[in-house]
Amino acid sequence: MATDKSQHLQQVLETHKMLHIEKLLDKYKKTRTKVKEALEENFKDKIYNPINSGSYAKHTAINIKFDLDIVFPFKKDSFKTLEELFDEVYNFLYEKYKNEAVVKKQKVSIGIVFNTDGDEINIDVVPGRELNQEQYNNDYNLNLFVNSLYGLLAEKTYIQTNIQAQIDLIKGKSDERNIIRLLKIWKKTNAAPYKSFFLELITIKAFDKEDISGNLWEKLKSVMEYIRDNVNKDSFTLKDPGNSNNNVVDTLDNAEKNNLSNKMSNMIDNIENYSDNIKTYFPVNDQFEDKNMDRYGLKDSGIIAPSIPNKSQQFG
DSSP, rough: OOOOHHHHHHHHHHTTTTGGGGGHHHHHHHHHHHHHHHHHHHHHHGOOOEEEHHHHHTTTTTTTTTOOEEEEETTTTSSSSHHHHHHHHHHHHHHTTTTTTEEEEEESSEEEEEEEOOOOOOOEEEEEHHHHHHHHHHHOEEEEEEOTTTTTSSSOOOOOOOOHHHHHTTTTOOHHHHHHHHHHHHHHHHTTTOOOHHHHHHHHHHHHSOOOSSHHHHHHHHHHHHHHHTTTEEEEEEEEEEEEEEEEESSSOHHHHHHHHHHHHHHHHHHHHHHGGHHHHSSOGGGGGTGGGGTTTTTOOOOOOOOOOHHHHHOO
C-alpha cells in the first residue's frame, strides 16, 4: 500500500513536537533563568533587557536538536571594544559555572553545557553592543563580536545584526514554520550540512514568491522545488532581516548550491516515484510515535508512555 505522504508528514511533525519533552524543557527554562539572573546581577546598568532568541523563540524548534538562546544587549558605552565585552562575559560565566558546566567560546556566543540529573542542558549566551548610543530600545540594532577562532573572515571581528527583526520575520507564519521544522528534521536525520537560519529564510522567501498551497506534502514539495530551481542562480539572494547587507546564500559556495539543488531534485523524484521513500528523508521520531497519536486520527492503538530521546538524538 502506498504511503499517504501528507499524513506521514503530519505524524513526523507531531512526534517532533517539544511538548513530548516538557520535563526536560522545564529544566532548560529554569537553567536559562538562572544564567540570565546571574548576568543581570553582575552587569546591572550596563545592559538592556535580555531577550530569548533562537528556534524556541521562533517556534521552529524540534525535539531531536535544540538549545535555548539568550541575547544580552549591552549599552554602547559599557565597554571600549566588542572583544573586551565578549571576554568579560565569557570570564564571568566561566568563573561562575566552571565547577558545574562546560563553558566555551563559540563564533558569536558563549555556550554553557550543564549536566542536570543526567541530562545535558545547553544554553547559548549571545552578548552584543548597541549600534547607536541609547537607541537599542528603538531600533534593536546590535554589533556582535566574531571570535577569531570561529570567525568567517580573519580580518572581520564583528557583525551587525538585529535579532528582534529575525524573530519578528517568522511571527504568524504557521505554514512556513511547519515546512521549516520538516527541513530541519531532514537536515538533522540525514546529516545535511546546511544552517537552520538558511533553511528558514529560503522557506519564507519561497512562500513570498510562489503560490504555496495544498496539503502538507504539496506545500513541502513546492518549497523544495523553489530551492531546486533558485538556490544556484547567480542572481539569487537571501537577505538577513537583521542586516540587509548580509546575503545568507553566500554562506554556500557554488558547489554547495548545486549540491543542494540536486538533493532537492533527487528527493522529489524519489518520493514521487516510490512514496515510502518519504520515511527515509523525513522519519518520525519513534520515541514518541504512539504518544497521543489517536487525537490526530493517525493511530488507533492505545497511548504508550515514551522515553526521553538519548543525548545523541537531542543534541548535535
